[in-house]
Amino acid sequence: MKTIFIARHASTKAARPNQEDTERPLTQKGQAEAQWLGQIIKTVPSLSEITTSSAVRARETSLFVQESLDKKVKINVIPKLYLAPSQLILKFINHLPNSTETLLLIGHNPGLSQFLLDISGPKSNPTAVQRIYRGLPPAGLATLESQSSSWSDITKENTKLLNILHPGE
Numbered sequence: 601m602k603t604i605f606i607a608r609h610a611s612t613k614a615a616r617p618n619q620e621d622t623e624r625p626l627t628q629k630g631q632a633e634a635q636w637l638g639q640i641i642k643t644v645p646s647l648s649e650i651t652t653s654s655a656v657r658a659r660e661t662s663l664f665v666q667e668s669l670d671k672k673v674k675i676n677v678i679p680k681l682y683l684a685p686s687q688l689i690l691k692f693i694n695h696l697p698n699s700t701e702t703l704l705l706i707g708h709n710p711g712l713s714q715f716l717l718d719i720s721g722p723k724s725n726p727t728a729v730q731r732i733y734r735g736l737p738p739a740g741l742a743t744l745e746s747q748s749s750s751w752s753d754i755t756k757e758n759t760k761l762l763n764i765l766h767p768g769e
Contacts, residue, residue: 633739638668653681686715696751720761
């Protein structure tokens with residue numbers, strides 16, 4: 601069985617003139633959201649790795665999560681996850697080594713929300729599925745569980761959405 605936690609980066613500052621979107625940092629509210637996210641992830645003893653897009657806001661969110669953990673979990677920065685569409689997210693997940701059991705992927709909307717809709721199979725929690733339609737909020741966290749023993753075999757048929765948490769819940 602494989603477990604995937606999908607988190608959107610925490611709240612960010614508006615872009616300054618001539619600032620690249622990828623360079624926007626977290627706001628103070630975003631830092632608090634990322635700390636909340638870290639406290640939730642801290643309860644996951646089997647977390648194998650944190651994977652994040654290369655955008656500053658996603659990397660900062662990852663660092664706050666990493667700092668909250670009792671053990672050192674590696675952060676993998678993957679530039680192609682910046683604004684990645686659903687298909688690219690699945691392709692990335694399908695190529696993970698099978699030694700990874702539990703993944704936290706931190707990225708961006710609309711790709712993350714679409715990925716959740718695309719991969720949530722018939723045994724998914726209907727309330728959680730309904731929450732996807734409003735979009736994953738900043739620092740929102742979704743939990744997916746797949747019955748597959750191999751990342752390459754993860755499909756909608758063997759994966760279910762367990763829940764979606766919003767900051768402060």
